[in-house]
Amino acid sequence: MQIIKNDNFFMNLAINVARRNKGMTGANPSVGCVIVSRDKTIISIANTGIGGSPHAEKKALEGIEIKTGTVLYTTLEPCVHKGKNPPCVDEIINSGVKKVVIACLDKNPLVRGKGIKKLENSGIKVIKGILEKDAEDFYDEFFKRINSNIPGINIKIASSADGKTALKNGKSKWITNKLSRNYGHKLRLFNDGIMVGINTVLKDNPSLTCRLSGLNKFSPSRLVMDTNLRFPINCNLAKTAKNIETIIFTSKNSSVRKINLLKNKGIEIIKIPTTKSGLSLISALKFLGKREFNSILIEGGNKLIASAINSPQLNKVYWFSSEKIIGEEGKPSIGKLNITNLENSPNLFLHNMINLDNNYLKIYKAKN
Amino acid sequence: MQIIKNDNFFMNLAINVARRNKGMTGANPSVGCVIVSRDKTIISIANTGIGGSPHAEKKALEGIEIKTGTVLYTTLEPCVHKGKNPPCVDEIINSGVKKVVIACLDKNPLVRGKGIKKLENSGIKVIKGILEKDAEDFYDEFFKRINSNIPGINIKIASSADGKTALKNGKSKWITNKLSRNYGHKLRLFNDGIMVGINTVLKDNPSLTCRLSGLNKFSPSRLVMDTNLRFPINCNLAKTAKNIETIIFTSKNSSVRKINLLKNKGIEIIKIPTTKSGLSLISALKFLGKREFNSILIEGGNKLIASAINSPQLNKVYWFSSEKIIGEEGKPSIGKLNITNLENSPNLFLHNMINLDNNYLKIYKAKN
Known part of the structure; x- marks a missing residue:
């Protein structure tokens, strides 16, 4: 050629x-x-x-x-x-x-x-x-941030063929294959912050680092949405907070004593307003925009993903899926959206699809 | 070349x-x-x-x-x-x-x-x-039938990206695009019978015919699983039963009067045993095997699909999905499977994938 x-x-x-x-x-x-x-x-x-x-x-x-x-x-x-x-x-x-x-x-x-x-x-x-x-x-996320002072957001989902992220008993190891999970770590590298809801911390005790060989030092800041400050003081995130920036967003009423305990671990606590569906995502994003975060990767749980998927800051949804089937009682990928008409479904299009050793990564992009 | x-x-x-x-x-x-x-x-x-x-x-x-x-x-x-x-x-x-x-x-x-x-x-x-x-x-379904006298079965699912087949309010027009729906009609042509549960009949009042131009006469037999014979006597299936073979499988206790009403419409009523999860799918399949049906396409609802997906007669799952997202409260594609360990997930592999104008048809095949 x-x-x-x-x-x-x-x-x-x-x-x-x-x-x-x-x-x-x-x-x-x-x-x-x-x-x-x-x-x-x-x-x-x-x-x-x-x-x-x-x-x-x-x-x-x-x-x-x-x-x-x-x-x-x-x-x-x-x-x-x-x-x-x-x-x-x-x-x-x-x-x-x-x-x-x-x-x-x-x-x-x-x-x-x-x-x-x-x-x-x-x-x-x-x-x-x-x-x-x-x-x-x-440069999509970067442009979003410099135009609005709010970072662009990406969503990562890893599910079975029928869109479930865990069995009813909570087991999720492993719905997707090794190559998908490695790609997930690459996404952590590509984003400035990685955000999860407190239930994900309580259930999985994650480290939220980029575990690709040699790239650990580029792990993003860890961001947790935690209305009532239920964050366990000895979880993996707390243990590593002195080395990797860790920020908890919480409501105005959270206990001062718990706040001080967590601050001593090296965790930053930011109080933001609540809405009827929990902590205000946009308030957290505005804070992160001031800190010059260009992009945030949201990994779960499904309530946080549901509030992110209709955000005007949404850039892409990275959806890994396998051939496994879990059934109705499994955990859904995306929380309640209250859609009464299919035309009001989030405005996405399929941007790209990648075969990962017979898992599939579909990349959806928000229509502007 | x-x-x-x-x-x-x-x-x-x-x-x-x-x-x-x-x-x-x-x-x-x-x-x-x-x-x-x-x-x-x-x-x-x-x-x-x-x-x-x-x-x-x-x-x-x-x-x-x-x-x-x-x-x-x-x-x-x-x-x-x-x-x-x-x-x-x-x-x-x-x-x-x-x-x-x-x-x-x-x-x-x-x-x-x-x-x-x-x-x-x-x-x-x-x-x-x-x-x-x-x-x-x-020839997979044909071989299954001649070896066991039981037809092979295929499953068709049309869902959103998050695996939902309808909104909470029941709306499902249209989650997938025209090309996907046309391909669905081709699947009806390819199978000898098309099977649904009674709830699908009650909810959608379907005709279950192949509506590709010129191929209507090759529409498959229509098969309904209906434990308590709730089948409406004036539904679209009843109206067309004198032209297209229509069989209802029901339990031994169904009303004789209702049976006779439906027989007068040209519908065949077959009594089969029940199991704890409803009518026995394998009994219906055995009956159809004796009638020399090679293949049955199961289109829903999700309970019927859940019992079919673990069947040894399963051949393929045809899964159409779009870029739409419906959220947790939508209707799941597959009913309860009671899986407690991911290794017990149905034993499928991805056989093929077809781009249908940015909808995707994934064809999963049962491992033997």
């Missing part, structure tokens, strides 16, 4: 390079950058550094010689503002590159289009919109 | 020709036959006739000249016994064909291997086992 080295080819490479560091770049999005000479030879490749610095463009430009005809591909519009890093637009202008190809604009209203304008004003030719949808999908 | 005209190529064609008449050949299986000259030219193609006659081999041999090197491909071991049709083995021997390729043996213990033996004793070279698994899968 002949490789056609066009803009799509190089941008696809840049997106894949960006994917490599997804979940490891802190509040900054992971950007991919590829620099190509006039004869279509790749002369440099980089992505955003661990923790968010250096930026991909700066890294890619370092130590290379820019000749006539060199093109720089980047997955996201280069920044113009000086934050933790110098603005990439200046780096590009100073490098001498005369052509820049961009997948998608930065949707931050404070940035959008300004990066491109500054490049063009410096005499650089800019092409935008190459693999735009792929890049926008990749 | 170059077509490689080997045994697999011609047998694949024969199987596809057999598929064309599936569901239209009565108690006989639909067989496909392809006859190929020495230079690999196809000189004849046939399948079992509508209603079961003539047999495919006889039809294919009619009016063609057999020269040296001609090969006959057939999906099923040719019959040696004279039933409604003369034995195909004799037709083949008399035709002068000197090489026969067979996909799978007839699993009927009275036939198995005898057809091949007779061919070989007449100096014909026989190759067997070409695309054997595909053919055995195609």
